[in-house]
Amino acid sequence: MPTPLYVCKAEFFKMLGHPVRIRVLELLQERPHAVADLLGAIEIEASSLSQQLAVLRRAGIVVSQREGGAVVYRLATSDISDLLRAARRILTDMMSGQEDLLAELRELQGGEGA
Structure with missing residues (x-):
């Protein structure tokens, strides 16, 4: 099999x-x-x-x-370079989403202290 x-x-x-x-x-x-x-x-x-x-x-x-x-x-093979570039793009997108979430959490936290 x-x-x-x-x-x-x-x-x-x-x-x-x-x-x-x-x-x-x-x-x-x-x-x-x-x-x-x-x-x-x-x-x-x-x-x-x-x-x-x-x-x-x-x-x-x-x-x-x-x-x-x-x-x-x-x-x-150059396909390995393509794979590494794709991984970098995926990680960049993931980190960007985390930064947006962090900014939102900080904004909410700032409102609680007021």
């Missing part, structure tokens, strides 16, 4: 559900990066970064290539 699509999607989003992985993808969205560059930008232990890159590589989200003495990573 094949795995239902919704289960595959859940596994995909679970794989993305780590702050270091998201940060790596954001950096790779700008341009390919050598591991040393990623280490400098993210400021974590090399072993931790290696583990997170391995997860992304196994999932087919990133690809690596040796260039001289460095291993350079890039996004496997």
